[in-house]
Amino acid sequence: MKTLNRKRIRIRMIVQLVFFVWVVVVISLGAAAERGVVFPFTPSTASLHAICPFGGVVSAWNLITEGTLVRKIHDSSVVLAVLGILLAILFGPVICGWICPFGTFQEWVGRIGKKIFKRRYNTFVSQKIDRWLRLLRYVVLVWVVVMTSVSATLVFQAYDPYYALFSFLRSEFSLGGTIILGVVVLLSLFVERPFCKYACPYGAFLGLFNKFRIFKIRRNKSACISCSKCNRACPMNIDVQGGEAVTSLQCISCMECTSDRACPVPKTVVTGLKLDKVVVSTNKAGLLTAGILVAGILLSVALGLWNTSSSKQPALIKSGDFAGLANPADIRGSYTYRDVLKNFTIPETVILQAFQSSSLDERLGDLETLWASVIPEGMEVGTDSIRLFVSLYTGIPYEAEETTLLPKSAIDVLISEGRNTDPNFERYTRDAVSLPAGLATQPVPVQSKEQTTAFAFTGKTTLGELLDAGYAQEDIEAILGPMKKTDAIKTIAEGQGLNFSDVKARILEL
Structure with missing residues (x-):
């Protein structure tokens, strides 16, 4: 039995380590590429949002109603969200127990607490308080989903300790997220997986599938010797011994409680359709999880669904005279001029001349850098200027920010093209700015230590x-x-x- 236990531990630890390292490598390569590091190969890079399934979950409403994803979310997030739901239907929140890098990180920190407190570890929170605290993550889930749907932005990013942990690799910093990360690290010395248990919105979502998952963790009541080892092994403090099947919303499907690990009696706590039918060993369940996840990713790559860059399709206008057309308001700084032209009928020479740019592949977000030295303090020529220009040129309505300016060159283009009938055009003309002569024909600068x-x-x-x-x-x-x-x-x-x-x-x- 001990040999089997050690083998099972190694397998789960290996699976956790592989996915943790994968996230670190992908994020690090992306950060290095952004800093201008040249690789002898073309690295596969992505932001953390691109490889987090929760982004696909919170984007569901926008995807259904607008046909686009929340800003910073990628197609790959939706692929992972679908795979996460499929696995949850089969085995419950196995993503939490075997795959999630932040859950793994909490476990690693928790080992220090286990060495310090021994058997007292993970017993400091009373059952009464614990019951109330468990509701908190559903409050967080509802808040995140509602606010993300309303604002179409990732409201949770600023407070997400998972994002804070890995954002250090990209030299980014979120005060709220970092503070919460510090609290999670501290609590992990006393409570096992505190964020998973009390605050994780994705874990709360996947936990719902414990009620109807196909392969439940089941207990053979007649074979049970009531030793409570399954209860003590559970990181989420679930009373495994008290029922015939684990349906708690808190279960993360780590399977630490099963006869493959904690239970000393064979075939007493198992994962299966029934106690004696279609039983899946802990090893097989974990490896199947990893296999389905990897196979799903590879299949999505083959089908062209795996995209780790943001969607370049603005949301469509839903009603009125312009229904069905792309909305200028959803043009983003990560777009290039080429992306804009794919969605709006504007000649390429027109938009390049308007913003005195030399390449269709320049990012709109870089406009701010080019124009920063010539605009009044508090004003801006940037992505919102592109939105305004597109609106004026196409006639699709858009209300620009009060701080948004247009280049003089854009005004000249609009006049020459007869697109100067907007009631506010006189104000746009009066406030327009020009580049110094030496910069007028320069391309948007790219970050470089040599330049x-x-x-x-x-x-x-x-x-x-x-x-x-x-x-x-x-x-x-x-x-x-x-x-x-x-x-x-x-x-x-x-x-x-x-x-x-x-x-x-x-x-x-x-």
């Missing part, structure tokens, strides 16, 4: 990158206070309640 005169100041720019570009640390700290070289300027600015565009403009004036 400090064409430095791409983005939301991910760190203090260290500004220093490499020739800025003085004391000048930057005079604006934002003491900083580490790895701190992202945008994160520090927003953490102090400052507008990033204003801070960026002040730094560019140095």
